[in-house]
Amino acid sequence: MSNSKLYKGSLNTIILKLLNEHDKMYGYEITQKVKALTQGELNITEGALYPALHKLEAEGLLDVEVAKVDNRLRKYYKLTESGTKETVNKLEELAEYIKTMQTLMNPKLA
Amino acid sequence: MFIDNYLDNSDIIYKDIRMEMLDHISSEIEDRIKNGDDRDFYYIFKDYMVKNKARLLSDNKQFLKSADRKIAKLLFKDLLxxxxxxxxxxxxxxxxxxxxxxxxxxxxxxxxxxxxxxxxxxxxxxxxxxxxxxxxxxxxxxxxxxxxxxxxxxxxxxxxxxxxxxxxxxxxxxxxxxxxxxxxxxxxxxxxxxxxxxxxxxxxxxx
Structure with a gap:
């Protein structure tokens, strides 16, 4: 992960959220999607992305599908049933975290 | 084939790990070419590897840890x-x-x-x-x-x-x-x- 250590803790949530919105995605596609959505602000490196994807797969939150594309094999990730449930939990956790941080950083707005 | 051999020679011995890295690197190179980089494939690849090789090798180690974790999880789930x-x-x-x-x-x-x-x-x-x-x-x-x-x-x-x-x-x-x-x-x-x-x-x- 590039810009900030603050994003690191949210990487799994970012991946789960993106996969929740798309049927299936491959690693490079995820990095490009994040880059596009954040207008280049957040740049997920392969060194951070793939370990996270593999960990989520090992935990049974992601399923894998392999397809032949442009004469090479491409590994697609998609949410499992428990992955979909976990996405809801993670998003709620993150919303709660953002709310708490806002209260701390800017008490007047809270 | 060239990238695959390069990764294999860099001790990324497992085919499934290599396959995913190969797709990532190829997609990145294709994007660079699409965005106007008109240099030869070899030079774009070399640039990419100079910048990212260490990260890719560390990813390889992480992948093995995930594989071990996956096996352990399956084993304990089955045991219980x-x-x-x-x-x-x-x-x-x-x-x-x-x-x-x-x-x-x-x-x-x-x-x-x-x-x-x-x-x-x-x-x-x-x-x-x-x-x-x-x-x-x-x-x-x-x-x-x-x-x-x-x-x-x-x-x-x-x-x-x-x-x-x-x-x-x-x-x-x-x-x-x-x-x-x-x-x-x-x-x-x-x-x-x-x-x-x-x-x-x-x-x-x-x-």
Missing amino acids: SIHGLVVFVVIFYSFYMAFNYYNYELFETILFAVPIITSIFFGLAYFIALKSYKLNRYSVIERVAFPFIIIFHVLTSLNNILKPLIDGNSILIMIAIISLCLTLLILLFKITISLAKTYQIRFTNLV
Whole structure:
């Protein structure tokens, strides 16, 4: 992960959220999607992305599908049933975290 | 092919890990070309590797950790499932019946020999299956051999170290430990078959 250590803790949530919105995605596609959505602000490196994807797969939150594309094999990730449930939990956790941080950083707005 | 060979020579030996890295690097190079980089493929690739090689190699290590975690999780999930407990109880009960039926010395030989012979048999079956299904060099499939080896060493160590120390009082504990090892071995074999089938469908049918 590039810009900030603050994003690191949210990487799994970012991946789960993106996969929740798309049927299936491959690693490079995820990095490009994040880059596009954040207008280049957040740049997920392969060194951070793939370990996270593999960990989520090992935990049974992601399923894998392999397809032949442009004469090479491409590994697609998609949410499992428990992955979909976990996405809801993670998003709620993150919303709660953002709310708490806002209260701390800017008490007047809270 | 060029990128694949490069990664293989960089000690990224597992095909499934390499495949994913290869797709990532190729996609990145294709994007750069699409965005106007008109240099030769080799120079774009070289630039990319100079910047990212260390990260890719560290990703390789992380992948192996994930593979080990996946196997451990499957194994413990199976051990704590109903069928895992049933296998354990059946093995324990069989050994216990043998303990009551045979004389002590013969029983002791059976207790230690059966799991060791079983693990050798499973080990051989594993290597033959790897070759015949062409599944060698896939990360999770190869890493599954690691717990096999650990269980085998636990069994041989029990045989060499604890066997002479067992008496009538501690035999039930020993039966429980060996039954647990044998249960883990059987469950691991079942997991290996299931992983091999998944990998067969996922990768080798596409190559």
